[in-house]
Amino acid sequence: MAETIPPRGLDAQGYLLREGSLARVTNPFRPVVAAARDGLLELFGARLHSAYLYGSIPRGTARVGRSDLDLLAVLHEEPAEADRAGARTLLEALDRRFAQIDGGGVLLSSRTRVLSDLERYDLGFFVACLCTPLLGEDLAEYLPRYRPDSLLARETNGELALLLPRWRARIAETAGTEEALRPLVRSLSRHLVRTAFTLVMPRWNGWTSDLHEMAEAFAGHYPERAEQVRKAALRGYEPVGDAVVLASYVDDLGPWLANEYARVHGIKAPRPEDGA
Incomplete structure (x- = not known):
């Protein structure tokens, strides 16, 4: 049976549900996601805590040749400018390799920042509700449930x-x-x-x-x-x-x-x- 999203993305208690999943990635984009996963591992290695996919691809609404590839990489420490440059190079290579996507981006953060009090209702919400786990430990396990308040x-x-x-x-x-x-x-x-x-x-x-x-x-x-x-x-x-x-x-x-x-x-x- 096809996976469905409840109306307005809420569970029975009124909390927001995570909107995407790897199960919703359509066939044309599966090779893109696999290559992105391998590329992040090669780029960051043991420095990578976890990685996530977000946007239309994990929601299952991506359009071939029109949609972008959106990734979040969470490192064990704060990312440096060299990390951002490497992420840009990776995305550019994926964009050239796969006609299915039209650009995109790789956001970088640290585990500490994602779980900080300051980011709990911004980056934390983003990870817990709008991001789909791709690699590593899912930080949503350490974050609260969210209401649309x-x-x-x-x-x-x-x-x-x-x-x-x-x-x-x-x-x-x-x-x-x-x-x-x-x-x-x-x-x-x-x-x-x-x-x-x-x-x-x-x-x-x-x-x-x-x-x-x-x-x-x-x-x-x-x-x-x-x-x-x-x-x-x-x-x-x-x-x-x-x-x-x-x-x-x-x-x-x-x-x-x-x-x-x-x-x-x-x-x-x-x-x-x-x-x-």
Whole structure:
């Protein structure tokens, strides 16, 4: 029998369930996942505590030639710049080797950080609910169960005001060709839709990673901004390299969303890298 996901991703007690599994990886992506697993082991060896797959591939919704490969590698110690460079090289090699994927990324962290009090409702939630174990010990065993409440909303996406200046700088630094702007449109579109969704997540009472479903959940509470977020969801899947779109994100939708988020849920606890 095919594995099914309960409505809104909640168990009978109202806790969020882990959304993906290796059983949901479709046949075209199985060789990609196997190569990624072997590549992480070769790259990090005994320094690797565990590795995870996340995104559309473990959810079983990946599209051949269109979806990206998303990985999280957890090391026994804090990753260094050389580790990040190695991870980028690995992903680039996988992207060249497999036509099934369109780019992707490898996030790096340490076991200590994942399990820290500061990250419990951000990176910890990400590992426990949005990541699928691929290698090593599953850190979800050390993390709490999560409800779709205001605390989770604040700690997962309550940093938009801090991100907006960085986004403006990235836009200014990016070459103005359509091909150069397309990945940036995809990335910012997805982030804004997810932020819009978590703004209303406690009222919607559940979790989804489908951008269109996220947009509709938001639209039910903010109809005056609904069309903007629906278009952002579409661009998250079908990005266009349009500087006007990016300007609308950082000059209009983004600032409004940051202010409303702070009003409803507060601001995410600062991280050391924020300069706090």
